[in-house]
Amino acid sequence: MSWRAGIHGYVARWGVVTGVIGRPHAPHLARPARFERNCFSYDAATVEIWFMHREAQKVGGGKDIGLQIWSDDYGLAFAFKPPSTAWSLVCGISEGRYDQCSAGYDMEAATTQRQGNVFFDSVSRATLNEISICPRGACPGAVCWHAAAHPLGLPPHAAALLPIWEASRVISQRAA
Numbered sequence: 001m002s003w004r005a006g007i008h009g010y011v012a013r014w015g016v017v018t019g020v021i022g023r024p025h026a027p028h029l030a031r032p033a034r035f036e037r038n039c040f041s042y043d044a045a046t047v048e049i050w051f052m053h054r055e056a057q058k059v060g061g062g063k064d065i066g067l068q069i070w071s072d073d074y075g076l077a078f079a080f081k082p083p084s085t086a087w088s089l090v091c092g093i094s095e096g097r098y099d100q101c102s103a104g105y106d107m108e109a110a111t112t113q114r115q116g117n118v119f120f121d122s123v124s125r126a127t128l129n130e131i132s133i134c135p136r137g138a139c140p141g142a143v144c145w146h147a148a149a150h151p152l153g154l155p156p157h158a159a160a161l162l163p164i165w166e167a168s169r170v171i172s173q174r175a176a
Contacts, residue, residue: 006081007049007093008165009144009158011101011131012040013075017120018138032120033110035139040076040105042128044069049080051089053104053132059086069128072168074161075141076103078131079169089133094146096155100137101144104130 014037044062047069051057059065065080082090092098109125133144145158154162 004081004084004090006079006147007090007133007144008077008079008147009101010075010077010142010161010165011069011103011128012139013141014073016140017115017118018140031112032118032138033107034113034120034122035075035103035126036122036124038071039123039126040071040103040128041125042069047128048130050104050130050132051098052134053102053130055130059083059089059133068169068172070168070172072164072172074164074168076128077165077168077172079147090146093133093144094149098133098135099143099145099155099158100134101142102132102134102137102139103128103142104132 012035014035017034018032044067047062047067049059049065049067051059060080060083065083067078067080069076069078071077089098105126105128107121107123107126110121110123113120113122141157143158143161145154151159151162
């Protein structure tokens with residue numbers, strides 16, 4: 001199979017509290033966040049794929065890479081076809097070096113909540129601007145994988161999500 005078969009995954013997971021990542025290009029959050037189900041609005045044609053939240057390392061724009069985005073019970077799922085310029089990124093994803101994702105978004109509505117000693121923003125409405133592929137993301141369970149990888153060759157966390165992702169993609173394509 002071709003390395004251009006596609007990149008699949010989840011950019012966000014519903015109901016889990018994120019960490020705060022202190023890398024230079026990561027979104028600057030005052031506190032951790034928790035994404036409520038279906039909190040994101042987006043136009044898949046204009047959402048971009050970046051590497052590590054760096055616009056200078058843009059993989060492609062939604063319309064140009066066939067980006068599809070949909071919501072399911074687990075989180076905000078996506079699929080895209082990488083351009084030929086993204087060969088090294090695809091290799092990094094396939095090797096597990098870059099198999100996590102992070103959302104670049106504008107928060108529109110949230111409430112501050114507490115879980116134990118942790119205060120976080122429960123995000124009820126946000127606009128998704130970019131999906132970043134990275135070695136470590138803030139949202140537990142936000143992962144990606146190469147579409148041509150055999151399920152037994154995927155990391156366990158991605159392999160466990162594959163059936164959920166595949167079923168929800170079929171449903172989202174029927175609805176479109």
